[in-house]
Amino acid sequence: MLFTALAFLLLPFTGLAQKFTISGYVRDAKSGENLIGVAIFNSVTGQGTATNAYGFYSLTLPKDSVKLVASYVGYERGLFTTYLDKDLQHNLLLAPAVTTLQEVEIVNTQVEEDIRETTRMSTINMSVAQIKAVPALFGEVDVLKVLQLLPGVQSGGEGTSGLYVRGGGPDQNLILLDGVPVYNASHLFGFFSVFNADALNNVELVKGGFPARYGGRLSSVLDISMKEGNMNEVDGEGSIGLIASRLTVSAPIKKDEASFIVSGRRTYIDVLARPFMPKDEVAGYYFYDLNGKLNWKVSEKDRLYLSAYTGYDEFYATSEGSRTDNQKSRAGLGWGNLTSAFRWNRVLNQRLFLNTHLTYTKYQFDISNEEEATYQGKDYNYKLKYLSNIRDLSAKLDFDFIPNPSHYIRFGTQFVDHQFQPGALQVRGNNGGTAEDLDVNTVKTNAQEMGLYLEDDVRLSERVKLNVGLRANGFAVNKEFYSSLEPRASVRFIANEKLSLKASYANMTQFIHLLTNSGIGLPTDLWVPSTDKVKPQRSHQVAMGATRTLAQDKLEVSLEGYYKTMHNLIEYKEGASFIGISNSWDTKVTTGKGWAYGLELFLHKKTGRTNGWIGYTLAWSNRQFPDLNRGEKYPYRYDRRHDIELVVIHQLKPNLSLSGTWVYGTGNSITLPEARYVVGEAWEGGYGGTQTYNDYGSRNGYRMAAYHRADISLSHTKKKSWGEVVNNISFYNAYNRKNPYYIYIAGGENEGDAPRFKQVSLFPVLPSVSKTFKF
Template sequence: MSFHFRFRGLAGRSLRMLAGLVLLLLPLTGFAQKHTISGYVRDAQTGENLIGVAILNSVTGQGTATNAYGFYSLTLPKDSVKLVLSYVGYERKTFSAYLDKDVQQNLLLTPFTTALQEVEIVNTREEDVRESTRMSTINMSVAQIKSVPALFGEVDVLKTLQLLPGVQSGGEGSSGLYVRGGGPDQNLILLDGVPVYNASHLFGFFSVFTAEALNNVELVKGGFPARYGGRLSSVLDISMKEGNMNEVDGEGSIGLIASRLTVGGPIKKDVSSFIFSGRRTYIDVLARPFMNKEDGVAGYYFYDLNGKLNWKVSDKDRLYLSAYTGYDEFYADVDRSGDKREKSTAGLGWGNLTSAFRWNRIINQRLFLNTHLTYTKYQFDISSEEESVFQDRDVRYKLKYLSNIRDLSAKVDFDFIPNPNHYIRFGGQYVHHQFQPGALQVQDNSEGSAEDLQVNTQKTVAQEVGLYLEDDLRLSDRVKVNVGVRANSFLVNRETYSSIEPRASVRFIATEKLSLKASYTHMTQFIHLLTNSGIGLPTDLWVPSTEKIKPQRSRQVALGATRTIAGDKLEISLEGYYKTMRNLIEYKEGASFIGISNSWDTKVTTGKGDAYGVELFLHKKTGRTNGWIGYTLAWSNRQFAELNDGREFPYRYDRRHDFEVVVIHQLKPNLSLSATWVYGTGNAVTLPEARYVLGEAWEGGYGGTQTYNDYGDRNGYRMASYHRADISLSHTKKKRWGEVVNNLSFYNAYNRKNPYFIYVQAGRNEGDPPRFRQISLFPILPSISKTFKF
């Protein structure tokens, strides 16, 4: 449901509502003869805070888990307690005490020491999936991401997530995410809490995330808690490592197209630390010796830089400063001399810059505060310059095109844990958006006088406010619910859009092995991605809702069941979902971003969509052989009044069947083999059904012709199905200073010619009909890489 208020009215009303609900919950803290044990859970070797550690008091059966910053709080009756801590890749730990007063206790977990032990337990978080109220949520360990075969040996977070049910790739090699029928703009991608607007390098073949610098990866496909807002389809929440508090360590890799290095260590032991990570391709360097220098120089490269500092100010206060920057650049320079000198340069670049300052404070043992100040920027630019000197005439032509989006944000989050039956979160966020959808500058003196043209250099500023309240509460031993509400307001120019978004999830334990879950979410998205390409070109434009373009809105309902089998060694889940979407945008027929005659919002049309399907996930998380099988049966449709004659049509990435198999096998303690196999129904495409040649000829001459294609229904045809297998073999060798991992991998191991796109080719002879031709991108691709740790 949606309401329209004045900006101040919504903010004031939301604050009063939030304050009232918090006051109603405060009496929950008043329990006689109960005390709280709280603190941080950290890695015993590095001092890193651990996210999602399951903590159970075996005396009462009550428990909790550490939050996104490693903090836990458990309020229990005055009595003996025995805490059991469980976490993936770490030894189980117990802590016993007599709780007769409030206790602040930091706890340390020790990683498993052998490679075999690590692989046996590599998995998502160990918290029992039957117990959690959250559904459609998957935590991926970084160790597991590294074990999956990768394109050109480049470990990629987003490509690993594509191997999960409900998540699709945009095409061959693409790192884009299409979650439950949504588009790439409907994914909220957060790096240390900061939005990343373009998470791809090389037109989507690689993602911007360096696995060695990451601590935690969580994907939410539905059942969104109220603390998340601003997107319709998914949230990808990625946390960076904090740096080793005890000693300097590092990890690096040398591959065929890129190398990377991550180094971390203490600035002051047990007080402050740092981590720095960098990656760069050297495609341009390797190709340069093979280029004809007389024709000029051309190349492409990308790089990523991550950095983070953290400082324990006191037992209750901790400060963090993190930043990321990455950039892609194509360039070409030509300089020919002779009777006529010609000089030309061209460039295409795009990249992200994010930064965050975070302050954590334990206000008391039941109340935790996180304050976030963030800045993010994404931009791309195109440049072209030509100069021709002949005799006494100097002709110059310059073109520059720039587009960007910038956000400055302040956010406050509270975690309030009055007792084991309630986990309350509340807070708010303010975002200052600045959009520049496209600024074009042209200089041309070819007509004898210099002429400058500037188009659409005006910036659009928008203000966004969000407030939320949620409670994860246990109603009984069998029933647990998460209920929440989010209030949003978006002010752009003279228009204000507002929404109240209810969220709810429920878990019911039917038997010891089986739990049933359901969720309902209402989401609003105030920004749009304007695209007319299916391959993730950087020319896609981020634009705000305006007086003409309303915010996107969606509702999603999901039902699911989770069961453990084979002595809890296997987890199987089945989920069904139905999602409706309104106010989606697409370019009108024939329109594109490069036109300069009209504003972008005159070139688009709005419509609606729906998506529904069933997802099956079978996961084996222990033993020398582990992995998962995923299957998705799904439908995704769109309908626009000005497209396809107003008739409903399949979304470009509507994929009826999607099947994934991932197997990781430990042959020896130092030798592992992994393999993946994927199958997907072909993407929907629009193809011409007839071709007309119009022209006029006369005796002794020819008037010329024009060819027209008559297209059928939008996305009325299917490419061939997509399938491939990838294989990876890794050998670990111990050294006195650390270890070296040698990896050999094969992408598309059986050389499947998968479709990348289809084009129409004219007949070879006059009168022959045209034919459709398929372009395939990657044959079998072997690669080697060497990773070292110290």
């Protein structure tokens, strides 16, 4: 049906007369890497376009003189003049801007195709240079923490890197690394993300008005692209910090034809702590990331990419007894991702671009415990392992068709084979010569997901531009089949040179779920499919907004309002968790619905020695489950009424910059007991044991104290003959605010000892230093 509609859509373009197409790639003149989202326009007619996710552009114009202008933040403008009387292929090379100030502009929006021009709502592109300029915990640059500084995006709590977008949960974010889903984007229980900024090229966050090419999640799309590798020369960068170091190297395999990039990062908390531990008791933690990518320009029309990422976290503790008891034990908790992608780009003709994408992704966590002992000449050992994983194999075809400057058509199809193993328990033992084995829930579930999409970005007039799309999805699991038809639409109206208005609607379906016992992104959270008992999640979101430029276009202010409904959300039933092994996971959950609505204000300054933004969000997010909270509506854990973000980056000197952030948020909702009862059992001649019971109030009926924090960073750059060195000192939580991490109840067990609530805070002021180098 979608491709039939496409055929009718293309009919008006088959008879174009006296029009020709100029197309090609836009690349970094120094490294040869393709540039994403470069604004290109013909200054003679004012018509324009932008490069796609692979740096390709196409512009069909009348037979006449053409003066192309290419504009991209952080680069000098590119110019090309010709007389267009035939189809022409021309690649544009943009030189990096010399001025340091341009490298720290806050919002990566182009002059000619800014937020007033594009139809896409609730979408923000961020440059990697901008991300690196923001202060970071322990000096570790973090993509997700910078995104948390945007309106409509919340963090789960102190230090965490999870994203809660417009009232949604972390499982409702489609996180893509080179087009491959990443199912757990956190290290150290969410304190750091898995993305090494040195290996990244482009970061785009979509909060609403989703184009039809994206599917499978309800709340947001985070599309991250890795660098392709330097085609012309060897370069690299790295950093040495208090808890981790990283190194990235890029070089041509054959100049202007093939290149590679390799990037690695590892913490060394375990190594630093080892000398201070007893020899017979060792505990530690570390994580690592490793990115790699190969890029081969087969011809002017064909290009091949092979990229991969792997990362892992591990906690471990070992102990050894004395020679007499001969006891050994080891406990561990580990989790990690493995992703890989093969892409083939082909320019089928000057107006039609094809990307073929084959991907693999797997996320797994495991808990293990081993015990060994010898007693009276007999050996005793015990091994327990619990694991859970999700694995995807995917094939995807994407077409970009640009018949003329008034239409940009995208269509394609995707097939995904999911494999779920929500939980598997293995127990092995030798009890003095008697073997004891147990396997529970080792069955794997396979499911197939498929999708078709068609969208067109169409200019109806100089003032009105429209993006319309349709996505069809199917999901087969066991003997059940679910389908969905998702219309998408967004419109932009230019009221005048300073003001534009936008509106959007998106229908979304999500076929997979995340079962969680808490909100801090524990690796024990389980990914599970929709089944005959658990239906797919569905949402509808409408949004409206306005954007206006101020102060001679130096300031830009935008205001957006949204309303979103969500259905078939899942939660554990009261008292249930992943630990139990007697029943299947889908017997432990209940389904419900949710609402989220709010206003987002974004004011940012893009030029000058001082750059920055102010974001404010006024929001509500509620849930309702028939089996929870007596069936009454209650606030979502991360329902946060007010959220404020302030980011300032000031260039003191060409080689010295000062940056700072301040955030404020209403306290998270929390469920607390309203009474505590101590029940005792009297024995003859004395008082026996006691049991304490808590009487809880409404679900999430209380709030923790408000969260606020300031971070400061100072960076000094030194030029060297081989490159540059950046020395950085930063302060996390600069004024030592004791923010609530969680609250627990203490006391009340004994007569006269009244119960009381106690707050646990995580981070005091944390200074850190790091040294970054480039060559």
